[in-house]
Amino acid sequence: MAKMSKGLEGKVALVTGAARGLGAEIVRRMVAVGAQVTAADKRVADGAAAAAGAAAQFIELDVTDADQWAAAVDFAAEAGGGRLDILVNNAAITRVAPILDCDPAEFRKVIETNLVGTFLGIRAAAPKMASGGGGAIVNLGSPSAFEGTVGMPAYSASKWGIRGLTRTAALELADSGIRVNSVVPGPLRTAMTRRPGWEDDDYARHYGATVPLRRMAELGEVADLVVWLASEQASYCTGGDYSADGGLGAGPPAPHPG
Template sequence: MGKLDNKIAIVTGAGQGIGRGIAEKLAGEGATVVITDIDETSAKETAGAIGGGAIGVRADVTSLESVNDMVQQVLGQFGRLDVLVNNAGWDKASPFVDSDPADWDKVIRINLYGVLNTCKAVLPAMAEQGFGSIVNVASDAGRVGSSGEAVYSGAKGGVIAFTKAIAREMARHQVSANAVCPGPTDTALFASLGGDNPKLRDALTKAIPFRRLAQPSDLANVVAFFASDESSYVTGQTVSVSGGLTMS
């Protein structure tokens, strides 16, 4: 028996990296997982690899229309929706004074508007059901800031505040909302932001009390807790999964 048996869970941006790790964990705990990604091929490939009734669906979180179509497909196929994990994210590292305003727009549309769009599409159905769990993957950048990621930090800070606000609004419907904040995690996105530089990687590892980068499974374990009935009395909370890099 898994702690997510019979639950229907959507995970955005789950074609690779942290999202794929989350999807694998939720499926392993018994959930039927809807893998969404802007790259439909990776979504379907991940769903096929995970099995357990998982399906892959293309969804662009920056488009409310695209998200609505995906959610209606899920509700039409399964009849309900128990868990939404907002994992889709993107960043391009540079000092703020050197950044391109066009990149600000992309960062905010994916990281903040993406969460607004999916929640707008999902929350009415969860409220009507009288149950549901929202798990937003934010970032420690949104809690303490991150050099070279100013706009991303701002967007993720917005996700944290938004999570608390919808937790208050949705509590009367028995719908929870919590945020999980990864620290540096060993993914392709991290590598693209400079994590493939051995000096940077080594410096970061030394700064982390546990002396290692996070693995996607480290995040997935916490997400699975928030997605499960074990956390039914927990809402509006922010948990860092950073090996002790940030503590507060």
């Protein structure tokens, strides 16, 4: 019987924001399907622990720092015999404050982390990928990249920016064999959505009311889409937004029957 491919065998990957939440799950799932993964994060202790638990290696990386990006790409490629096949730009932050109360320094920090960080990652990784014949870049988007989001002006703007950057990178890098896509997750129960004082029921009630599938996403439901886009199975996909959003992008949920 022919050996079944596990999906990312022999592939070398670098995943940012991998100390916790979705990034850590992406690392676990990529390792499980055969990739050699470097987990990167500015949170060193949590990042190293998460990577060790996933049989990945860890490097400290602040995605706003171009020099650290160069070192992270070299580190990931060195462990992979000189090649880099996959980059996942997952690291992000948010700040909750309406525009009139939003400190400009905080606005800049969100744009710098989410949007400029993604740009720096593409810039650092693409030449290494191209020299190996190509690769796949997956950027983390958001439903906030398709509409305005009250109280999160910088986050929404950064994620809209990532959509433009994803398309532009897909066009510019196509001839180098590099595919670039974005994944649009629905709400995940992570540090990013944690609200002081909320219990399980509060999360279920809040997100049950806003998502057509009436629940938050499991980390694996989003991570698997990232893994698929990074794999050869998605070989004709580039420049697109791919949703695992519980139907959020389709519109508001139907009224409850009864």
